[in-house]
Amino acid sequence: QQQVKQSPQSLIVQKGGIPIINCAYENTAFDYFPWYQQFPGKGPALLIAIRPDVSEKKEGRFTISFNKSAKQFSLHIMDSQPGDSATYFCAASIDQAGTALIFGKGTTLSVSS
């Protein structure tokens, strides 16, 4: 019940494409769902986050879609650029209980020019 399952493991798109990364969870107590972006040799950085009371959140070219009944959420990157090439992690936690984030296994995105 503590797992967050992320797919695909890797993704290659052309510049301007819209990569989509999917995550699924089992624990219905999770109430905070962030996405992190990591470049090689660096620590992850918060990209965008959502709570289950909304179905979609946009920040710039990044959008989270959230389906509470299906226990799934996804990240869409509009007009992807070579600079978006990185590893993306979804995560979840029971924020009100102060539990630590549980991360998915990551998706390595490559955007070709």
Add this chain to the structure above:
Amino acid sequence: DGGITQSPKYLFRKEGQNVTLSCEQNLNHDAMYWYRQDPGQGLRLIYYSQIVNDFQKGDIAEGYSVSREKKESFPLTVTSAQKNPTAFYLCASSSGIGLYGYTFGSGTRLTVV
């Protein structure tokens, strides 16, 4: 500038030796975390601490130990009991409020030789 400092960036250890990884933050965050990152495995939680002098085991605590004597510091000791210690170790901190996310350090790459 506020942030998290992990040191050293690269660390080599002989089998059978204990080694301590440093993590210091000046963000005045209450919570601190240690994650281990292996290729294709995502970030796995080792230990976390919500307040000084208190910490909880994560999913892979065996072979590791921590202390939290000061709010700013959360060192991780990798003991000789850890069967496969070669990995990238990431320290993070948070204010405890989910939407502000975690701030990660730049990591320490530990290699056992």
